[in-house]
Amino acid sequence: AQRVTQPEKLLSVFKGAPVELKCNYSYSGSPELFWYVQYSRQRLQLLLRHISRESIKGFTADLNKGETSFHLKKPFAQEEDSAMYYCALSTGRRALTFGSGTRLQVQP
């Protein structure tokens, strides 16, 4: 069965510090991985997906099949990055499986 693990419920950093939100998945095939973000009082929205290999709002994520990870990184956190971040896995056959989410708090 497919599973997504986000080990940290809360990550608190200071503005300007690097950020890494961890995501590990379990799936034997070729997954599609996503990061979704939910800002306060806003809808859950896509932040980035691994197949596009792009940087959104300074965030990047690299799929590491050997470690079955898809960690989200940003070199310098901003206060507006404070939000709930969800890692999600799609296998095609089944719709998105979400991790439990990590709340990122960026302090001034």
Add this chain to the structure above:
Amino acid sequence: DAGVIQSPRHEVTEMGQEVTLRCKPISGHNSLFWYRQTMMRGLELLIYFNNNVPIDDSGMPEDRFSAKMPNASFSTLKIQPSEPRDSAVYFCASSLRGTGETQYFGPGTRLLVL
């Protein structure tokens, strides 16, 4: 486009009552998803439709839950009878084509069953 529209935004009901949640996907999207979010279990897929046909309903908790999509622009999620443990935020999402595409989420319906 207003995005995915859900109604009602908030619902308070008593145990045993029927609850109907509604969703209008983005026009032109052919996949629709219903999710439930709770503190204990996080965000879980309940069911998803492709071209109005249910494809995967393995996340539907029990027979008290049912979902329909009578046409491409409307879906309902019904709980009958409702129980306090059904209290959660229910999200609807749609995508252009299937599960690998970006999903666009509605604002959610916050349900409280007393």
